[in-house]
Structures are given as structure tokens and as C-alpha cells.
Amino acid sequence: MNPKILIIGACGQIGSELTQKLRAIHGADNVIASDINYGNLDVVNSGLFEILDAQDYSSMKICVEKYNIDTIYLMAAMLSATGEKYPMKAWDLNMDSLFNVLNLAKNKIINKIFWPSSIAVFGPTTPKENTPQYTVMEPTTVYGITKQVGERWCEYYHNKYNVDVRSIRYPGIISWKTLPGGGTTDYAVDIYHKALADNHYDCFLSEHTELPMMFMDDAIEATIKIMQAPPDAIKIRSSYNLAAISFTPEHVVKSIKSHLKDFTVSYEPDFRQEIADSWPKSIDDNHARKDWNWSHHYDLEAITNEMLTNLKSLANQNS
Ligand code: AKB
Numbered sequence: 001m002n003p004k005i006l007i008i009g010a011c012g013q014i015g016s017e018l019t020q021k022l023r024a025i026h027g028a029d030n031v032i033a034s035d036i037n038y039g040n041l042d043v044v045n046s047g048l049f050e051i052l053d054a055q056d057y058s059s060m061k062i063c064v065e066k067y068n069i070d071t072i073y074l075m076a077a078m079l080s081a082t083g084e085k086y087p088m089k090a091w092d093l094n095m096d097s098l099f100n101v102l103n104l105a106k107n108k109i110i111n112k113i114f115w116p117s118s119i120a121v122f123g124p125t126t127p128k129e130n131t132p133q134y135t136v137m138e139p140t141t142v143y144g145i146t147k148q149v150g151e152r153w154c155e156y157y158h159n160k161y162n163v164d165v166r167s168i169r170y171p172g173i174i175s176w177k178t179l180p181g182g183g184t185t186d187y188a189v190d191i192y193h194k195a196l197a198d199n200h201y202d203c204f205l206s207e208h209t210e211l212p213m214m215f216m217d218d219a220i221e222a223t224i225k226i227m228q229a230p231p232d233a234i235k236i237r238s239s240y241n242l243a244a245i246s247f248t249p250e251h252v253v254k255s256i257k258s259h260l261k262d263f264t265v266s267y268e269p270d271f272r273q274e275i276a277d278s279w280p281k282s283i284d285d286n287h288a289r290k291d292w293n294w295s296h297h298y299d300l301e302a303i304t305n306e307m308l309t310n311l312k313s314l315a316n317q318n319s
Contacts (some may be wrong), residue, residue, distance in 0.1 A: 002030045003112070006069040008054050008097065009076030011039030013180045014116070014173060016221060018073060019043050021220050032067050035076070040178070054097035057104075064109055068259050071112040071227070072101045081122050082273050083143035083181030094146035096310050102153060105163040113165040114227055117151050117239035120144035120213055120266035122170060124278045131280035133241045140278050148209055151238035153203040157239035167239035171212035171283065173219050176310040184275045188213055188252060195256050195263050196315065204270045207250040210281040214244035215298035215306065229292040236287060244296035245303075255304040268276055 005022055008192040009015040010033035020043070023031045034054055038044050050310035052061050054076040063069070072148040076097050084089035104110045123133055123138040139145050147169075157163040172185025187205055194201040222242055226234070253265050299307070 002026045003071045004067055004069045005031045005071045005073065006064060006067065007031065007033050007075060008060075008101070009074065010049070010050060011035040011036060011037070012075055012109050013178045014042045014170070014216070014223075015075035015176065017175060017216055018075065018176050018223060021047065022073075023047050023225045024225070032063070034063065036267075054100065054236065055093060057100045060100050061109060062103065066103060067216075070110055070271075072103050072104070072110055073114040073223075073227075074098065075116065077116070077146075077179065078143065079183040080118075080141050081184050081186070081272050082144040083146075083175065083183060084141060085277070086273065087142040090142045091146055094150065097151050098153065100155045102163060103163065105123045105165065106157060106161045111164060112227070113154075113163065114223060115150065115165060115271055116127070116223075117147045117167050117169045118143070119169055119171050119279050119283065120275075121148040121151060121239070122278075122280050128279060128281045130282050130284045132284050133236070141275055144278075155214060155238040164231060165237065166229075166234055167223055167237075168226060168242040168288065169239050169283075171214050173214055173216055174307065175216035176314070177216070184272045184279075185211055185213065187249060188247075191249070191252055191256070191265075192304075192311055194259055195206065196311050199260065199263055200267045201253075201263075201280060203249045203265055203267050204272050205249055205267075205276050206273060207253075207265075207270045208248050209269050209273065209276045210246050210247050210248045210253050210300045211279060212243055212281070212283045214242070214248070214296065215303045218244050218296045218298055220296075222288070225294060226288075226292055233292050235291050239287040240286040240291070240294075241283050242283040242288050242294065245299055246255060246282040247300050250302060252304070255300050256308070259304065259308050
């Protein structure tokens with residue numbers, strides 16, 4: 001039987017692609033998209049859509065009961081860079097929304113939750129290379145703090161109230177269909193847009209800043225895989241390390257230059273450099289690979305190919 005799914009934050013970078021994929025798998029009538037505004041018309045027009053404030057428990061409950069929802073994907077959050085500008089707003093949004101869905105499950109109104117964590121749970125004292133699942137975690141951004149605390153609460157609700165909550169620590173996500181908003185890894189999407197539009201990019205991170213990254217299709221596959229796994233396979237109820245590749249801005253530039261040889265870049269690190277410097281360079285995701293059979297498909301060359309080909313053809317369609 002198909003689950004009845006509610007996606008909160010369905011107009012965002014990951015939410016919008018996840019909505020389309022889940023609608024393709026389970027049928028448009030079984031996947032209700034929601035967001036604080038009509039931020040993505042493809043999502044709004046391709047199935048059922050509700051305006052929903054993730055911080056408002058009563059509205060969330062009304063929506064869940066209206067559609068008989070059993071599964072929630074909570075994709076609404078304020079990311080690392082915006083979170084540093086609005087610390088209290090980031091705390092309130094990220095924590096209120098999580099407690100709202102956890103409490104719906106605790107009160108047996110829904111059965112299952114997906115909640116994304118992030119590599120931002122790690123901090124400057126974490127081992128940077130091949131960061132283990134279990135290690136020192138002292139995040140220095142508000143976003144990272146909300147994700148780390150959120151992980152603790154997910155595990156707590158699972159242990160105390162038997163809530164079926166599942167989570168992965170996303171690295172930076174790269175997609176040609178949707179734009180990221182307010183993150184530190186956003187350069188890895190912007191750079192492709194600017195390469196095609198201007199043949200030049202002003203990068204806000206320094207050339208040797210190495211970060212874990214992943215193509216959107218891999219991220220969506222991981223999200224669906226962890227949710228489809230039998231409950232016993234999910235051994236970690238805080239959040240799983242998840243990895244694909246790691247690269248620096250310099251690596252992306254080289255990869256783009258193999259397609260656009262006149263592409264140029266200048267490096268003007270801003271406040272996001274300090275955030276990036278506090279995060280791991282690479283991640284050990286053995287638990288995800290072993291417990292629910294995770295594997296990635298896209299390396300940097302494949303990502304560059306997909307990004308440039310698809311962005312070019314979108315630009316042609318719109319011209
Ligand atoms: C960000 O840069 O804030 C996000 C993340 C790594 O969670 N993309």
C-alpha cells in the first residue's frame with residue numbers, strides 16, 4: 001500500500017526534487033507538498049499543495065488529519081550562512097519544526113519521519129579526513145548546533161517513544177534543476193550557472209577549501225533508500241554519515257575548464273570561509289553502506305557534464 005506523504009519545505013532545493021520523485025513513485029495523490037509560500041510553481045502545479053508554517057503545530061496537525069498523512073519529510077530549515085545572520089530565527093525554525101513532527105509521531109498521529117541532518121554537525125575539533133560516524137562533534141554555527149541537538153532529540157524520541165525517525169547527514173548538494181539558498185556549499189552550484197552566463201565566477205571560498213559534496217540524484221536516492229529500508233536495518237537513530245565525493249573550488253574550475261576553456265575565476269573569501277574551514281574534508285559513511293546498502297553514482301566529471309549540459313539546454317529553451 002502507498003504511504004500518504006507530507007513534504008514540508010517542498011519548494012526548497014532538496015524538497016522540490018524529492019517531491020517530484022516521490023510523486024513519480026507513489027502517485028501524485030499520495031504526496032502532499034507544502035511550504036510557507038508558492039516558491040516553486042512546478043511543485044505547486046504538479047499535485048496537491050498546501051501553504052503550511054512548519055512552526056505551527058496546530059496547522060500541521062490539521063493538514064495531516066485532512067489528508068490522512070502517515071509519513072512526513074521535514075525539509076524546511078535555515079541553512080548555515082543565513083543562520084549566522086539570523087541566529088535566533090534559525091534556532092526557532094529548525095527546532096520548532098522538528099519538535100512539531102516528532103510530537104505528531106509521539107502522539108501516534110503519523111508513523112514515520114525523515115529529517116535531514118548535515119555535515120554541519122561537525123566542528124573544528126572533529127577529525128577532518130574520513131570523519132567517522134562517531135567522533136568529536138563541537139559545531140560552531142547555529143545551523144550546526146540545531147542539527148546536532150536535533151540528532152539527539154531524534155534518537156531520544158526513538159528510544160523513549162518508539163518514533164520511527166530516520167536521518168542522514170547531507171553534504172553539499174549540487175543540482176541543475178533547483179538553486180540552493182543560504183548555505184556555505186552553494187558555490188558549487190553557482191559556479192556552473194556563472195560559468196555559462198559570464199564565463200567568470202567570483203568564488204566566496206578559497207581555492208583549496210575541500211568539502212564533501214554530492215549530486216542531487218544521489219541525495220534523493222539515499223533519502224528514498226533509507227525510508228524504504230526495514231525498521232530493523234536502521235541501526236542509527238540519530239543520523240547517518242553520508243558521502244559521495246570531496247572537492248575544492250580549484251577542482252571544479254579544472255573540471256569546468258575541460259568544457260569551457262576560457263572560464264576564469266577569482267577568489268574572494270567572505271564570512272563563509274570560516275564556516276567551511278570548520279567542516280570535514282571527507283566523510284566515512286560505512287554504516288550507511290552496510291546497514292541500508294547505500295552507494296553513490298556521480299563523480300565530479302559526471303556532475304560537471306550533467307550540470308553544463310542541462311543548464312545549457314534550459315538556457316536555450318528560455319531564449
Ligand atoms: C550548507 O552549506 O549550509 C548546507 C549543508 C552542508 O548542510 N548545504
